[in-house]
Amino acid sequence: MQNHQILLLFLPGRTSGSLAGRIMNNWPAISEIVANVQAGKTTATELVKKSLKKITKQSDFNAIISVVKTRALQRATEIDEQVKHGQAIGRLAGVPFVAKDNFLTLGGNTTAASNMLKNFEAPYQATAINRLEAAGAICVAKANLDAWAHGSSTENSDFFVTKNPYDKTRVPGGSSGGSAAAVALGMAPFALGTDTGGSVRLPASFCGVVGLKPTYGLVSRSGVVAMASSVDVIGPLTKTVADAALVLEVMSGKDELDGTTIGRNPEGYSLRGSRFEVRGSRIGVIREYLDVGLDSGVRQVIDGATDKIKVAGAEVSEVSLPSLPLALAVYYVICPAEVSSNLARYDGQRYGHFTNEAKDLEESYELAREQGFGSEAKRRIMIGAHVLSSGYYDAYYKKAQTVRTKIIQEFEQAFSKYDFLIGPTAPTTAFKIGEKTKDPLSMYLSDIMTVAANIAGIPAISIPVGVSGNLPVGLQILAPQKADRQLLEIARAFEATS
């Protein structure tokens, strides 16, 4: 009987079963780590060393572009001194973390995984990093990503491909693939990612970790290499929902360096002391995400998680948002448009890749960009420049904005009847390395279930709820704008039942 169960666990299409026991991340809860530092049971230096050791040991997964060793150890010493002298320490004191390499950080290079910024040393830090540091967290390494965050598999990195922690022949998802893999591999208790069309949630789903995309504007984008400004958000990748909530609490809120930021929920986001009740929560299962192209194994895991939350007392029914299938099309107009604009500054004149081969100014622009950008960045620049050019603007960009408004309205309607919407994070589990690189369109389709949340600016989370064929499956939960706290509460309820 026991043997039979073990066998079942590894059968392809196996629909339930926890990743616990197989997850390689053995860090305690973040709040526990901080308590241990505070109590002197461990030190920040020990934690940083543990993290750096794990990074070295698992280097064959290519999750990390660079480590920030000197600065990390220096900061760890500072925190240990504070503890020694009985000074108050921050809420994340001594907690190591990995930042996607599109966050500007001091003490090393920030590359965005691009040849353009290969040797770029940032003179200032992202607000998110500053806030985490102020709370005592320590950035130990910079994670791999699709160059400029353009992609869904981390294969578009100009440097190397990150491998899925569960299967080295598969991708970790993207674009925050290095961050998701780093957390799954236990390189740090948490990592930072950016989510423009699903770049936190998709790799979280593929790597079996929690990935949170907060409401647009809740975390400052200052100091993060911009991809598509009107949809870019910053989010944590963690082992548990509670960890994600704590990290969000520290990072979030208005920032005078980002005019699009909004204030945080006065209650905060940390779930300690939360009295949330699943009973009575109205949950809508998005029909459009169950219809097309959904892998049957993924479907079964999602159905299983849905059944369990029902048992826990939630009211669950199917809901239709008919314009959702258009979200991807909208995204691939708006996103390249903003990409083409945001990448205009990389002209080799003040920083970044530059060559002396040019005869004149015009050619120096051409060569810097020809050599500094990879093919996906060029593809998006060209699409973006095209949809913004005069004569095409109305047909593409304007129309996309109109459909965007329609999608926002459909979400508003749905949220008048439901507290949360759920569905799979991705139509499949992690795919093979190289499987989709020849066909950009099929790669773009990986984002089909995640882009809508970005288009609408609403918060969404991916949490691991089971496995299919040995690979993790993520459940996606969406909530109304600014309902990040409620989203985290229901996510924790799902986490508890799965």
Add this chain to the structure above:
Amino acid sequence: MYVPTIGVETHVQLKTKTKLFAAVGNDAREAPPNTLISHICVGLPGALPVLNQAAIELCTKAAIALGTQPQKLSHFERKHYFYPDLPKGYQITQYESPIIAGGHLHIEVGGEKKCIRIERANLEEDAGKNTHPAGADYSLVDLNRAGTPLLEIVSQPDIHSAAEAKAYARELWLIMKYAGVTDGDLYHGHLRFDINISVSQDPDKLGIRSEIKNLNSFRSVEAAVDYEIKRQAELLKKGGRVIQETRGWDEIKQKSLAQRSKEEAQDYRYMPEPDVPPIELDGQYIREIEDSMPQLPQMIRHKLSKIDIQPKVIEDILDRPSIVEPILDVLDKANANDARRAAFWLIHAQPIEPEMAGMIEPEIDSERLILLSKMVDRGELSSSGAKKVFEQLLSSTDKPKVIAARLKLLQVSDERRIERIVAEVIAENPQAVEDVRRDEKAIGFLVGQVMAKSQGQANPGLAQKLIKKLLNL
């Protein structure tokens, strides 16, 4: 007969303390290159523009000064092109919904009043500055000016002569300066004028226009328009065709020169600026600014003409904003006579190039001007004496009486003292006395003697009166 039609686009540099989207100093006039910059001005990765609310306040003032209100809702766009002085690869500007969408101003040319309508005004950031050292194979970029707020004010094509164009440029300068929108330092390009000109024989049909860019004085506006009207008319007379193009103005040769034609015009790929939320203004905000508006040129003209200052003098006064306030202040606190005197002193004090106005004039406090004027009223100073006292007033903090005493300009109006001197003068100059008795007009000599004896301090009017009294004339 070719009728010219002219529209003017003016870039007005706003006098905010910091740049439009960065908390960095905005006054680049004396700063060494690349010292007023931050990660935002350099366009580093991850740098985000954050709107300076002070610029919105100045735009609101500009709107009110142009007889309209700012738009309740407007937003920014990105205008894309590559150039070394444009660090982000785009300029943040307004395209679809500018902050000002109307307004007007009045000009007067040859005694004729005219209303020039404003089409729109958009808020945008300035670019940096490229310099090309002679003989070098490189250029230098200074980003101090990158991100300086500009209000681009676009007139309707309501202007039909060089004189009108000049009058419009000057009036706009006056209004923006008096409204507190700009420092108006023309020498440093605080206002830059681009002129669109076409000529046509058919008053109902516009000709093909050319644009002359980057003029920064009223004189060059007038000269460039004049030149361009003639150039186009001559071209058409010879059967030629005006091409739509951008031209530059050569100040030395006094000629416009072709720069680039419309065929080479770029596609700027405008896109809504996602990093800066739309500007939303409510009625309350606009009303509060309306209530705090300073006095504008039209109001000042009206007040000064009511105290009988000549129109020509009024314009001279307006050219020097720093003297307007004390004049109006004197008018407020004292009377028309005092204000007229203050205006006379101030306007003759330091003739300054109108385009440099406001740069080096000292603070003038109206209290002392009033004291000085009252001394003239009381006969304690002659009008020429008062002028001399005034000249010292500007460079010292002493009361006028102290200065007058120091300069020995106080007039003696003590009748008994002067009567003694008069008696002496009469006794000492019998021949002159005889002359005066024969012809009263000869009294000047005696008055002069009294003045000399009193070391210039006698009130000459009083001296004359007393001479006549003692001689029983």
